Amino acid sequence: MxxxxxxxxxxxxxxxxxxxxxxxxxxxLEDIERYKFIGxxxxxxxxxxPEDTVGRRISHRTSFSIIELYRGxxxxxxxxxxSNHNLNIQRWTxxxxxxxxxxxxxxxxxxxxxxxxxxxxxxxxxRYKSETGQRxxxxxxxxxEIEKIKELLGIExxxxxxxxxxxxxxxxxxxxxxxxxxxxxxxxxxxxIWYQNGEMMTEEHFNGGLRNGKSSWYYxxxxxxxxxxxxxxxxxxxxxxxxxxxxxxRRTFYSQDGEExxxxxxxxxxxxxxxxxxxxxxxEYIRTKYFDSGELHYTTTNKIGEYxxxxxxxxxxxxNIEGTWMYxxxxxxxxxxxxxxxxxxxxxxxxxxxxxxxxxxKKADYKR
Numbered sequence: 471m472x473x474x475x476x477x478x479x480x481x482x483x484x485x486x487x488x489x490x491x492x493x494x495x496x497x498x499l500e501d502i503e504r505y506k507f508i509g510x511x512x513x514x515x516x517x518x519x520p521e522d523t524v525g526r527r528i529s530h531r532t533s534f535s536i537i538e539l540y541r542g543x544x545x546x547x548x549x550x551x552x553s554n555h556n557l558n559i560q561r562w563t564x565x566x567x568x569x570x571x572x573x574x575x576x577x578x579x580x581x582x583x584x585x586x587x588x589x590x591x592x593x594x595x596x597r598y599k600s601e602t603g604q605r606x607x608x609x610x611x612x613x614x615e616i617e618k619i620k621e622l623l624g625i626e627x628x629x630x631x632x633x634x635x636x637x638x639x640x641x642x643x644x645x646x647x648x649x650x651x652x653x654x655x656x657x658x659x660x661x662x663i664w665y666q667n668g669e670m671m672t673e674e675h676f677n678g679g680l681r682n683g684k685s686s687w688y689y690x691x692x693x694x695x696x697x698x699x700x701x702x703x704x705x706x707x708x709x710x711x712x713x714x715x716x717x718x719x720r721r722t723f724y725s726q727d728g729e730e731x732x733x734x735x736x737x738x739x740x741x742x743x744x745x746x747x748x749x750x751x752x753x754e755y756i757r758t759k760y761f762d763s764g765e766l767h768y769t770t771t772n773k774i775g776e777y778x779x780x781x782x783x784x785x786x787x788x789x790n791i792e793g794t795w796m797y798x799x800x801x802x803x804x805x806x807x808x809x810x811x812x813x814x815x816x817x818x819x820x821x822x823x824x825x826x827x828x829x830x831x832k833k834a835d836y837k838r
Contacts, residue, residue, distance in 0.1 A: 491592035499622050502594065507542035507579040507587050508619060510598060511535060513569050516556045522549075523559065529588070530554050532569050534577075540619050542587075548579050551590035565591045574599035576615045603641040607663050607671060608687065629655040641666055651676075665690050674700075689714050704728025713738045737762070748774070761787055786812045793818075 496502050511534035522529045533547045552566040553559045567590065569575065578594045579587040589595050598612030599605050606612060620627055633655040639648040645666055651659025657676040665671050669692045675683040681700035689695050693716060698709040705728055711720040717740050722733040734745040744759045753774050759767040768784035782795040793809040802823060809818035819831040 496594055504580050505578040506581045508540040509536050510538040510576050513571050513573045516554050548587040567591050570601050572601035576612050631655040790814050
């Protein structure tokens with residue numbers, strides 16, 4: 471499980487910082503052990519109790535109707551940490567969940583000492599459906615959580631084997647959201663997803679529930695967003711992602727079994743910003759970053775699967791080397807760091823032995 475530094479304050483404005491959480495994904499039962507209530511719910515109301523805004527901390531309440539219960543008892547209300555723009559409180563932060571009535575959420579809640587339940591931004595809770603009925607088909611928020619929860623808790627997904635032919639799902643206003651083709655309850659054929667404004671969001675093809683063939687996605691104004699090709703749910707060949715102005719944002723090449731071999735990213739002006747290349751013969755990959763004006767900024771080489779120790783060469787805009795960070799598999803030294811001034815003078819040289827001993831060969835005042 472990956473982690474990020476957890477930093478937040480309930481007393482800053484939303485624009486003052488970005489909220490980051492210690493845990494932002496889960497993959498094992500241990501990851502979700504603390505959550506005694508997990509369910510897909512529809513939010514009914516947002517409200518305050520007198521004790522919610524006493525003191526420095528702030529919270530509010532939500533009532534909801536359970537659509538699917540995955541863990542815990544069938545409750546209908548819980549406490550939510552932070553503020554909410556639906557309430558007459560001005561202490562908003564980027565750590566607020568922003569629940570809204572009529573939305574559907576996958577809620578993860580832990581039990582408090584008084585036996586009530588609480589959720590918050592830094593749980594695994596995700597919005598599944600907006601108040602107008604729109605789902606996050608692109609990033610699969612909510613979809614992924616439900617799938618993993620069921621897998622971890624041994625809950626069988628409901629499959630209607632009698633489902634055959636075309637199935638249409640609609641937004642709350644009656645406009646079409648999804649047109650799908652099924653065979654024996656499994657996606658088989660074309661699936662088309664639409665924005666609420668009537669523009670096509672995506673068109674994909676499935677064979678036995680797996681993506682196969684061309685997959686096209688569009689921005690809400692109808693311009694192309696990405697063109698991918700799939701084989702048995704893995705991206706293959708040349709796949710392209712576009713900025714909304716039509717410029718290519720990223721071009722990626724995959725092997726026939728879905729392994730990423732090369733990718734290049736570009737700015738909205740068409741300038742190459744970075745690339746990534748896999749050398750299967752050497753079992754390593756190289757990441758390269760460029761300055762906004764096109765000059766080489768740095769290259770990092772890692773062994774595949776070994777992401778901690780990457781050998782990096784960093785450059786000044788004039789082409790001179792700014793620094794090198796090298797890590798060794800064997801020999802007397804574990805690592806070596808060198809830094810140069812822009813004019814080419816060596817200003818720092820450090821070596822570290824495998825026993826932890828650090829040797830400073832050259833040291834001068836500089837800012838990294």
